[in-house]
Amino acid sequence: RKEVEQDPGPFNVPEGATVAFNCTYSNSASQSFFWYRQDCRKEPKLLMSVYSSGNEDGRFTAQLNRASQYISLLIRDSKLSDSATYLCGLSGGSNYKLTFGKGTLLTVNP
Amino acid sequence: DAGITQSPRHKVTETGTPVTLRCHQTENHRYMYWYRQDPGHGLRLIHYSYGVKDTDKGEVSDGYSVSRSKTEDFLLTLESATSSQTSVYFCAISEAGIDAEAFFGQGTRLTVV
DSSP: OOSEEEOOOOEEEETTOOEEEEEEESOTTEEEEEEEEEOTTSOOEEEEEEOTTOEEETTEEEEEETTTTEEEEEEOSOOGGGOEEEEEEEEETTTTEEEEOOOEEEEEEO | OOOEEEEOSEEEEOTTOOEEEEEEESSOOSEEEEEEEETTTEEEEEEEEEETTEEEEOTTOTTEEEEEEETTEEEEEESSOOGGGOEEEEEEEEOSSTTOOEEEOOOEEEEEO
8 A cells, every 4th residue: 555645637717606625544643744836847845734633824724633643734725726636745764754646637717 | 045055956867877867955954855846656765864974764765875064065866877766856855854845956856768
């Protein structure tokens, strides 16, 4: 089983829609969780870390469920500029191995 | 932007030749990672380093070796390049500690012909 499984997508949504992404992970010892955004032909950049209590940054909300071993990202009121690939990542272990899901492509349409 | 530089940015090489990609950082971060990214596969970890001369394998390490002789440089070597190693390679760095953000280089586009 892969360490990180992510919704394959792609997601095509109209402006203003709410969209959710999910990732499941297999290693219960994972310690840190992230959502990264990657624009076409660019490097990934951190969107937000995911904390146990859940966290929000404007239109973006991230959740962590350790019992079920998944993380989620909710985007409200989607904008055209949200079009990108979203990658979930996690790290853990004594050497902070950092692994990612396959990414989900989001296209927001006018 | 974090001080991380990959070189070369683009390379075309022939099957069977050795290739070395360089990742250089000016942030003094302890952790460095090499990934490859291919359509349908996302970012796959090749090797990573948790300190000078301390490295470990990722999920797709076959055909690759790495070296880290000083904090700022992490080298990825393809001993004998194959067409299946045509990909975009990303280096990333991270400070120690839980929730530490990873910063990525701009990527190296490698084509093996």
